[in-house]
Amino acid sequence: MKGLARVLTTAAVVGLAIAALRLPAPRPGRPGELLSARRWFQQDTLGAGETLTHLLTRRGLTASEAAAVVAASPLDPRRIPAGLAVEVSGDTATTRVEEVRLFLGADRIVRIARADSTGGWAAVDERLPWLTDTLIVRGVVHSSLYDAVEQGARDLLPAKARQELAWSIADIYEYRVDMSRELQDGDEIRVLFERQSLPTGVVKIGTVLAAGLERAGSEVQAIRMDVDNGRSKYYDQQGRSLAASFLRNPVSFRRISSGFGRRKHPVLGTWRQHQGMDYAAASGTPVRTIGDGVVVFAGRKGGYGNAIEVRHPNGYVTRYGHLSRFADGIRAGARVNIEQTIGYVGMTGLATGPHLHFEVLVNGVQKDPRRVLQATAGPPLTGADLELFQRIRSAAVYALDQPAGVVKPAP
Numbered sequence: 001m002k003g004l005a006r007v008l009t010t011a012a013v014v015g016l017a018i019a020a021l022r023l024p025a026p027r028p029g030r031p032g033e034l035l036s037a038r039r040w041f042q043q044d045t046l047g048a049g050e051t052l053t054h055l056l057t058r059r060g061l062t063a064s065e066a067a068a069v070v071a072a073s074p075l076d077p078r079r080i081p082a083g084l085a086v087e088v089s090g091d092t093a094t095t096r097v098e099e100v101r102l103f104l105g106a107d108r109i110v111r112i113a114r115a116d117s118t119g120g121w122a123a124v125d126e127r128l129p130w131l132t133d134t135l136i137v138r139g140v141v142h143s144s145l146y147d148a149v150e151q152g153a154r155d156l157l158p159a160k161a162r163q164e165l166a167w168s169i170a171d172i173y174e175y176r177v178d179m180s181r182e183l184q185d186g187d188e189i190r191v192l193f194e195r196q197s198l199p200t201g202v203v204k205i206g207t208v209l210a211a212g213l214e215r216a217g218s219e220v221q222a223i224r225m226d227v228d229n230g231r232s233k234y235y236d237q238q239g240r241s242l243a244a245s246f247l248r249n250p251v252s253f254r255r256i257s258s259g260f261g262r263r264k265h266p267v268l269g270t271w272r273q274h275q276g277m278d279y280a281a282a283s284g285t286p287v288r289t290i291g292d293g294v295v296v297f298a299g300r301k302g303g304y305g306n307a308i309e310v311r312h313p314n315g316y317v318t319r320y321g322h323l324s325r326f327a328d329g330i331r332a333g334a335r336v337n338i339e340q341t342i343g344y345v346g347m348t349g350l351a352t353g354p355h356l357h358f359e360v361l362v363n364g365v366q367k368d369p370r371r372v373l374q375a376t377a378g379p380p381l382t383g384a385d386l387e388l389f390q391r392i393r394s395a396a397v398y399a400l401d402q403p404a405g406v407v408k409p410a411p
Contacts, residue, residue: 134408210396241378275366276359305349321357
């Protein structure tokens, strides 16, 4: 795997933090654990509108001690957020607090301890080191992408990290494949990615370096490469960008409750052609435009309730219905960009529950979004960029062919 490490280093592939998640097995020194046989501890959370001084006095410090701890802290007491995890601890021989720990993030802990017998306090700002290894996960689709990743990564990642990995894969392929509708039983996914972990047992998904999605015997690869100004993009095996003019989904929550075709209207109780797709999502979920364009309508529209229509450069019009409200600045004539939030899921108009109704109109006629938005490849790489890509792809494909598990241990 030395070739892989060398090429990926050449491409300047860096970690992308998606989520910090705790592993099931704790380590000593984390909140909620005994620090040693002779130590006691108490943990708490800063309440809304509460000061750190008040919390510390609730936990046994005198007013002057609490003030001294806050003064020793590197934090601005006016900007300490509610929800901050705080731990106080001491020796079991007394009830006196000897140390305060502020958990500012997965990798940052501020320790404030008594400095001497006179009652002074001193703070240490600890930054925990992340360790990064590189893994392969493989899975076979039987019901969903989630299940495929769950099957392949069960022994490698905690549950929430497996979910985040599935979302990362869906995001990479969102211009090419609607992961909620177009996967079939037997499709296969393989992914090369970085896993980052802390000594405390916290783990997060790092950069997805490459992936392969095989459908009906044909694989679409996704190879990550840095481009201008440190940005990164994914390209298929021919060096064509996976990004295209349109997203496949107007919401990031990809569970579609109703497909294109005839159905019984849930409110009117009559059978009619369903001229679009419904995306079930919680009320307030952001709705994004699937492509650049101009808003041609934003307002109340009969059974659609609050609706937005966007005309795109190729003449297509996309319609977004049942919205709870519009995003700021969305009105007729406003220009919007691909992925821009234009409204929020609701249940206005003829709707029995919160969801987004989405349509694509071609020459004024509703068409099946899955067909008309079938993505074409984005612009291809050329020249030196293509040569570099081929070297990166060669190393990545070699790694993707390896058995599931760790292919590059943390240094």
